[in-house]
Amino acid sequence: MTNELGDIGFGYRPRAAYASDPAKSRGRLYDEVESPTRTPFQRDRDRIIHSTAFRRLKHKTQVFVAHEGDHYRTRLTHSIEVAQIARALARALRGDEDLAEAVALVHDFGHTPFGHTGEDALNERMSQWGGFDHNAQSLRVVTRLERRYAEFDGLNLTWETLEGLVKHNGPLTDAKGKGLKGPVPQAIRDYSELHDLELDRFAGIEAQCAAIADDIAYNTHDIDDGLRSGFLTLDMLETVTLPGSILAGVRARYPGLDDVRTGHELMRRQITMMVEDVIVSTTANLARIKPDSAEAVRAAGETMVTFSAQMSATEKELKTFLYKHLYRHDEVMRVRGDAEQIVRDLFDVYFADPRAMPDGWREGLDRAEDRIKARSVADFLAGMTDTYALKEHRRLFDHTPDLS
Numbered sequence: 001m002t003n004e005l006g007d008i009g010f011g012y013r014p015r016a017a018y019a020s021d022p023a024k025s026r027g028r029l030y031d032e033v034e035s036p037t038r039t040p041f042q043r044d045r046d047r048i049i050h051s052t053a054f055r056r057l058k059h060k061t062q063v064f065v066a067h068e069g070d071h072y073r074t075r076l077t078h079s080i081e082v083a084q085i086a087r088a089l090a091r092a093l094r095g096d097e098d099l100a101e102a103v104a105l106v107h108d109f110g111h112t113p114f115g116h117t118g119e120d121a122l123n124e125r126m127s128q129w130g131g132f133d134h135n136a137q138s139l140r141v142v143t144r145l146e147r148r149y150a151e152f153d154g155l156n157l158t159w160e161t162l163e164g165l166v167k168h169n170g171p172l173t174d175a176k177g178k179g180l181k182g183p184v185p186q187a188i189r190d191y192s193e194l195h196d197l198e199l200d201r202f203a204g205i206e207a208q209c210a211a212i213a214d215d216i217a218y219n220t221h222d223i224d225d226g227l228r229s230g231f232l233t234l235d236m237l238e239t240v241t242l243p244g245s246i247l248a249g250v251r252a253r254y255p256g257l258d259d260v261r262t263g264h265e266l267m268r269r270q271i272t273m274m275v276e277d278v279i280v281s282t283t284a285n286l287a288r289i290k291p292d293s294a295e296a297v298r299a300a301g302e303t304m305v306t307f308s309a310q311m312s313a314t315e316k317e318l319k320t321f322l323y324k325h326l327y328r329h330d331e332v333m334r335v336r337g338d339a340e341q342i343v344r345d346l347f348d349v350y351f352a353d354p355r356a357m358p359d360g361w362r363e364g365l366d367r368a369e370d371r372i373k374a375r376s377v378a379d380f381l382a383g384m385t386d387t388y389a390l391k392e393h394r395r396l397f398d399h400t401p402d403l404s
Helices: 040-049 052-059 075-092 097-106 115-125 134-145 159-167 186-194 205-229 241-253 259-289 294-298 309-327 330-352 370-383 386-396
Strands: none
Touching: 040 097, 040 159, 052 075, 052 134, 052 386, 075 097, 075 205, 075 259, 097 159, 097 205, 115 330, 115 370, 134 159, 134 186, 134 370, 159 186, 159 205, 205 259, 205 294, 205 309, 241 259, 241 309, 259 309, 330 370, 330 386
């Protein structure tokens, strides 16, 4: 790119024909003069990192609530790990690395305090007003709730980043607009009417990289947190095909290695094995389908960035193991129950009396329709960190459950 700044570089090797090209972006909802030093996708990535929602991920639960230990992953550290893997995949497949990174960094913006536990509780409280979905909430955050710019609400991200955010797990509707997994959240439908996200088509290759990077990250790093907590042991993992086979190799090469180092060797080998499997499998998919443009990826009718059949089977086995022994562990479920009660209590108080919320959230809600009031309460609650939710509960109630 040559302009008044001279011949500057954007850090790229040539992209594949099927990659998303920032020079051909479908643009932003609100037109802006583009940066002379950053591509539109690089600019999206930077806006995401500098947002308030990104900083709040530091104190939001991944599996273990943040104050249970400094070394457990939070939504922030998880998102960074997902972004690193997504970028590696996009680089190997010659996609746009910055777009893959942006989608990975923004994908958890809509998560409530206390992880999926908080989401379940908020969805139950919002059941008569369209429910609560963290993916739709992520879209609300970046298109409405972030208030940083003079000329628009939200971050005004490009169409490709928003498409990746909404559809990284695949299409949401069939060709006639019917939801494939139930009704499409209203927030997604509303935005798509303004800036058609083509909900019946697949996302670009970069968003698909981010989606599978999410699976790789939590399948591996949740094991690490499980070992740290003592809920999982290396002996337990020996019975599971993927980590078991890796452990056998580590122990054969390093007999007598202590458990902590053995666990870390397992983690890094598992990530490498899964990433390399995705690259080989996806390369074969691309050779078979032969997409010649980003639009051809969207119209392919199938996900292109995939595990091999063998890895997919072992990954499902690992997920089943983690659900049984980690996510549904008695102690985790105890904390989940208490966390759900905290979220339900806060929703009930704010809905009954919006004046309990801070300035900027409560104005006009005492006269608003219930659906508007409920959605505003959900927006406020979903944005909370674990620590702030606990602080608010202690302020409003005589007793707050101990989540430690």
